[in-house]
Structure formats: structure tokens, C-alpha cells
Amino acid sequence: MTLLSLFTVALVLAQDTARPPEITPEITRLADSIAAAEFARDSLGSITVAIVSGPSLAWTRSYGFADRARSRPASAATVYRVASITKQVTAVMLLQLVDAGTVRLDDPADRWFAAAGQLVDANGRRHSPTLVQLATMTSGLVRDPDDQRRSQTGDPREWEAALEHGLAHTTFAAPPGTAYQYSNIGYGVLGAALARAAGEPYLSYVERRILGPLGMRSSGFVLTPALEQALAVGVDWDELYRDTLNYEDAATDHRSGVGFRVPGGGLYSTVGDLARLVALEIGHGPAGVLGPEALALRQRVPVASSSTLDYGYGLGIQVYRWGDTTAVGHSGNLAGYTAQVLYDPALKFGVIVLRSAAGGEASAGRLAGRMFRMVRRRTGPPGPGN
16 A cells, blocks of 8 residues: 545545435335345344434344344344444544644654654664554554454453553554555554543543543443343354354354454444444534544545555545545454444435444455445435445
């Protein structure tokens, strides 16, 4: 991947429309048909889908069962691990602190989190990425620590201890600011730096300033009894074991926590709660959480893009392109769970796909892409994208 600005994305984000699209019965019929066909590819676990229009959850439907006994059908109230979609929440925290004047995007991370200044490359040189480099996946840090995943488990309330362990096994794949490099450990560093700057632990800050004000009452980082009761049981299709279903690994993953990955992948949520997050991202959320100025700032941050311009990464957002159609959002993938959120900030709609399975024939990303393009074709203005 190379570093450059996705000009088509900038144009899409800069546009605005006053009225969110009408999600007609024809659109929901087609969405149901697309989702049902995707689930039928393997019928693993469950899939819950949703369409967001402006501030509202316009439509949702579930397929399959939330438990392996097939006694609890999935529903809009089913809780899923949303994995890296969590990065969008951490990016909101960054934008809030920038908007408040607490931090600057170009602050070196070690200004707030001293351990970030101890990171060294293969030649022993120290680098401290900036906050915006961490948020845009241009920090140069490797994807995960080389510690046999020891730092990727543990109580979410103790995630910073796991981060410190992981940093001792982390290096740079490239100098900061020179290349796109997806990094989960980078988002751990970002979360720690933001928590220090805010003077408040990451978990309590996100609950108090983001989840609570958005009304995301079925979301959280700690698996409470209420969340576990509604949680879909994750399924892994493991081809290494003669194509057998592996429930044990998925169950172990969510019960043991995700260690340093909390700011980049630790959230549990539902389609209804994520619809509130999507509404915020497209400009229909409470101004007290993220106002127009903060959203405009996100839109001005350049996107690190592939040379084909079909994929890029901005400030906590992935950018996808199919010909003349562009979507913004994020994917998620953990043992037993896959997820995808896609939205259009100009047309004011989005789609959500949550799946309690990893592997197999169905794909949360493919399903979300097909639903997104279908809604856009039927609601967007005439033009090349339609």
C-alpha cells in the first residue's frame, strides 16, 4: 500500500444532503433476499442485518440461531462481538479530545503515554508515532506483538497491563508516516495515550462520553451477565480439522478477553446500538458526542490507500470502492465472529452485518457490500455511482 489521499472519498464526504433516504418495502424485500441467500451458503451460527437511515434504524432482520442448541433464534437484541468496529469508537474519543483542545492530532504518542517512546525498529532506532498516525494505520507498527498471543487475552479491565507486555515484543514494519500498515497494537497505544490525556481510564471514558450519551445500553467491554445471556455463541469453521465446527476456541476467546486489543476490538454490541453509532458518523448523532466541526476534521484527514484505489484507511475508518461507488465504515473479525459496517455520509444511510461465525462460505463483508450497493442504487441521485 502507498500513502496518498483518496480524492473521490474526499468529494463524497464533503457533500451533504438534507433528507435521509426512504427505505421502501421494495428495498427491505431485496435486502432480506440478499441476506437470506448469503446465510444459506453455510447456515453457520447467526446473522443479524440492519439498514440505518439518518437517525433511525429503518429495518433489521436475523437469520439462524444465537446458540448451538438451536433453541434461541437470533434477533435484533442478540449481542455480538463486533471486533475491530471498536476502532471507530476509539477514533470518536480522539476527535472529542481534539475538539476539546486536550490533544492535537500531531501530538507524539509518548507525550501522553511514555511507553510509546520506547518502541524501536529492527535497527534499534526509537520512534514515537503521532496520534493521527496511530489512528490512520500509518504508525509503521506491526500488526500484533510477537509474543504468541499472550498479550491478546485477559480481563478487559486490565488491558493496559497486557499492552505493556505486548509492547516489549513489538517493533516497526516501516518508519512512522511512510506506509499503510494495519496495526492492532497501534490502537492499543492510541487508547492508552488518549486515556492518559483525558485523565480517565479508557473503559470509563467511553462509557461516560460515548456509549452512555448515544444510548448504547446493550454495549460494553466487560461481559456482564446481561450481555452474556444475550450473546450469540461464536462458531469457527476450522479447515485444519477436517472442516469441523469449533465452538471451544470461540467460547474461550470471548470469556478470556482480548488483552491489549480492547480499544481496537473489545466491544460487545447489537445492531440497534451500532445503528446509533452509524447515525453519529453520518451527522445525525447528538452534537454533545461529536459535533459538525469534529466530523469535518475527520473528513479532512488524508486516506492511506492501495495503489488500485479500491481500499483505504482514514481516521478510524476503512474506505471501500467499487467502481464509482464509495463506502466508509469498518470490518471486524475475532474467533467465532465477523462484522461489517458500511455507510455513506453524503446520502445519510448505512448497513450493518453481525455474524456469529468465522470462516465457512458466508461472508459478512460481501453481504454488507451487496446490501450497501443495492440501497445506494435505489436511493442515490442519478450519476456514475448508480
